[in-house]
Amino acid sequence: MRILFPLVLGAALSAQKPAFEELNRQARQSPDSASFQQALRDTLGAELKKGTAAAFHGGDFVLAIESDAAPRLFVDHEEVKARKLKGSSIWMGAPSVKTGTSHSFHWVVDGKRFGGNQNVPAYLPECYAAKGVPQGKLSEKMVHTSKIYDGMKSDWWIYVPAQYDGTQPAALMVWQDGQGHINRDGAARTLNVVDNLIHHKKMPVAIQVFISPGKIGERAMRSVQYDSVNDTYVRFLRDEIVPEVEKSYKIRRDSYSRAIAGSSSGGICAFNAAWMMPDQFSRVLSRVGSFTSIQWKPGVLDGGNVYPNKVRKEPKRNIRVWMSDGSEDLENDAGSWPLQNIQLANSLKMMGYDFHLAWSNGSHSGAHGNAEAPMALAWLWRGYDPSRTEEKYEQEESEKAKPMFRVKALNRE
Numbered sequence: 001m002r003i004l005f006p007l008v009l010g011a012a013l014s015a016q017k018p019a020f021e022e023l024n025r026q027a028r029q030s031p032d033s034a035s036f037q038q039a040l041r042d043t044l045g046a047e048l049k050k051g052t053a054a055a056f057h058g059g060d061f062v063l064a065i066e067s068d069a070a071p072r073l074f075v076d077h078e079e080v081k082a083r084k085l086k087g088s089s090i091w092m093g094a095p096s097v098k099t100g101t102s103h104s105f106h107w108v109v110d111g112k113r114f115g116g117n118q119n120v121p122a123y124l125p126e127c128y129a130a131k132g133v134p135q136g137k138l139s140e141k142m143v144h145t146s147k148i149y150d151g152m153k154s155d156w157w158i159y160v161p162a163q164y165d166g167t168q169p170a171a172l173m174v175w176q177d178g179q180g181h182i183n184r185d186g187a188a189r190t191l192n193v194v195d196n197l198i199h200h201k202k203m204p205v206a207i208q209v210f211i212s213p214g215k216i217g218e219r220a221m222r223s224v225q226y227d228s229v230n231d232t233y234v235r236f237l238r239d240e241i242v243p244e245v246e247k248s249y250k251i252r253r254d255s256y257s258r259a260i261a262g263s264s265s266g267g268i269c270a271f272n273a274a275w276m277m278p279d280q281f282s283r284v285l286s287r288v289g290s291f292t293s294i295q296w297k298p299g300v301l302d303g304g305n306v307y308p309n310k311v312r313k314e315p316k317r318n319i320r321v322w323m324s325d326g327s328e329d330l331e332n333d334a335g336s337w338p339l340q341n342i343q344l345a346n347s348l349k350m351m352g353y354d355f356h357l358a359w360s361n362g363s364h365s366g367a368h369g370n371a372e373a374p375m376a377l378a379w380l381w382r383g384y385d386p387s388r389t390e391e392k393y394e395q396e397e398s399e400k401a402k403p404m405f406r407v408k409a410l411n412r413e
Contacts, residue, residue, distance in 0.1 A: 020057040027062045027094045032086035040064055040090060048090065051107045051115015059099040059122045064092045065107050065115060072108040074116075076361060080105075100124045100375050102326070102360050102367035118328055119367035126196040126374035127189040133199045134162035136208075138182060138191065144244065146214065148236045152221055154214035157182050158245060159191060161198050163205045169250035171206035171257040171384075174237060174281070176226060176266030178210025180366070187366055193373045202374075203381035204257070207249055211241060226262070226269035227295035229302035234273040238280050254389035259283035259380055263366055265290045267323075268304035274319045275307075282393070283380045284321040287369030291344050292335030305335055311347035320393045321348060321355040322376045324369050326362030337364065342405045349404060354393035357405065 023043060026036035040048070040062075047053035048066040055062040063082075065071055066089050073082040073093040082093040097103050099122045106116025129135070139158040146152040156178055164170050175181050181190040190208070197203040213222030225233050237260075245251055252258070255274075260281040262270040267289030274281040289304070296303030323345060329337035345357040356379060360368040369376070383391070 020055055020060075020062075023055055023062060024057065024060050024094070027092065031083070031092060031094075037085055037088055037090060040092070051109070052117055054105065054117055054120050056120060056122065058125065058128075059097050060094070061097060061103070061105075061120065061122075062092065062094050063105055064090055065109075066090050067107075067109055069110050071114070073105065074108065075105045076103050097122050100372045101358070102362045102365070102371055104328075104361055119326075119362045119365035121187075121367040121371035123189065123371050124374045126193055126200075127371070129184065129192050130196055130199075133195050135184075135195050136161040136164075136191065144211075144214075144241065146236060146240055148232065148240060149214060149221060149225070150216065152214035152216045154212055155179065156209065156211040156241070158249070159194065159208035159210065160249065161194065161205050161207070163198055164207065164249070166250060168205075168386075169252045171204040171259075172209065172242070172245070172251050173206050173259040173261065174209045174211065174241075176260075176262035176269050177212065177264075179212045180263075181208075181210045188370050188373070190373065193377060197374060197377055197381075202378040204384050204386060206257075206259070206381075207245065207251065209241065209245060223265060223294055226265035227290060227303060229272055229295070229304060229306060231276040233269060234277045234280060237273065238277065252389075255279050255282040256388060256390050257384075257386075259285065261285035261287075262289075263287040263369060264364065265294065267291075268307070271307065271321065272304070274321075275310075275317055278317040278319050282319050284319055285376055285380060286321065286323045287366065288325050288329055288337060288364055289323060289341060289344075290334075290337065291340040292337060294334045303334075305340065308340065308343040308347045311344065311351055311353075316351055316353070318393055319353070320380060321353060322358070322380055323355065324358040324360070324372065324376070326360040326365075326368060328361060328363040330364045339407075342407070346404045349395070349399065349402075352395050354395050356399070 044053035051065045053064045071091050073080045075095050080093045080095045082091045084091050102119050102121050104118045107114045137160050144154045181188045184191045258281045260270040260273050267286035268291050270284050271286050274284045291304040291307050293303040293305040325341040348355040362368045
């Protein structure tokens with residue numbers, strides 16, 4: 001089974017014309033103007049008739065639909081005022097929402113749900129390029145041929161922060177599905193986040209490695225690499241990828257200075273790498289992690305479904321973990337993504353791990369994780385001291401005071 005991780009989030013208006021700031025200003029000051037209505041059509045086009053038109057920047061959303069019948073607009077299941085634009089069949093809502101998470105919206109037309117999107121990111125400010133913040137340099141795409149995976153070829157990139165000068169070894173962070181992180185103003189916005197956090201000293205000077213899943217011939221290896229609960233992938237990083245980075249850059253070798261991140265199958269991969277070799281990676285970012293049975297072969301190979309119980313039964317690892325998921329994540333023959341993430345979070349809590357679970361009403365999407373990236377990375381790297389090589393991670397007192405996670409309501413009467 002192949003689980004593909006979607007990074008399509010809808011219309012990201014910051015890179016289009018008219019600029020979102022101007023569109024947002026007109027939406028709030030002169031929505032009935034002919035220029036604003038034309039701007040909506042130019043920017044959102046066919047999405048208007050589909051009920052999926054969404055423009056957004058930070059916590060400011062502009063949601064619109066073209067409908068002859070009067071529609072109702074719901075954001076995060078709560079009704080929001082929508083108004084008809086004068087002289088047109090366009091209806092618009094312009095809510096302000098919480099940043100650092102994703103939001104859902106839909107319309108109700110003639111009594112029936114219509115259009116919408118379950119995963120619209122409300123990016124934190126650090127997700128955008130900022131004046132005065134130096135930008136790092138992304139390498140050209142490289143191709144690695146593996147020996148551990150017997151000829152597997154993987155595309156990969158190295159991102160070097162502007163503050164790295166080669167006099168001191170840098171921290172290291174590895175991102176799975178790396179192709180989704182190399183576009184500065186794409187859905188992930190990872191380069192902006194890294195630049196901003198390093199500049200504001202919320203994370204150390206850390207070289208970023210973006211690596212894509214590989215192929216052996218025409219065989220896609222993503223699930224084999226990411227969903228298998230063994231040490232093969234982390235050995236691939238330790239013995240093949242990191243030494244390649246070290247040929248050009250000074251990298252710290254203590255796991256205190258190393259983090260690993262991924263989404264979906266890449267999320268369980270990141271956790272698995274640190275679990276198998278906490279001496280290589282101690283900081284884990286897992287988004288919509290596939291802690292399910294995708295690669296489980298009973299009696300032969302474990303899948304991510306085993307981790308909630310492994311955490312409770314096996315010796316504790318010295319790792320720090322940020323997880324995120326949503327109530328509408330996948331449910332299929334491999335398992336339940338939301339329930340498995342909740343169960344793993346409870347296991348980490350029970351065993352005293354330094355962890356955090358961020359929750360949304362989103363589905364299997366990158367929107368929530370991308371929107372909260374500055375907060376998640378700052379939390380993972382909090383307290384980092386370059387003079388140290390280790391730290392015993394302790395569960396936060398605020399987390400100790402909280403109860404276990406429970407499912408309070410079901411989506412049925």
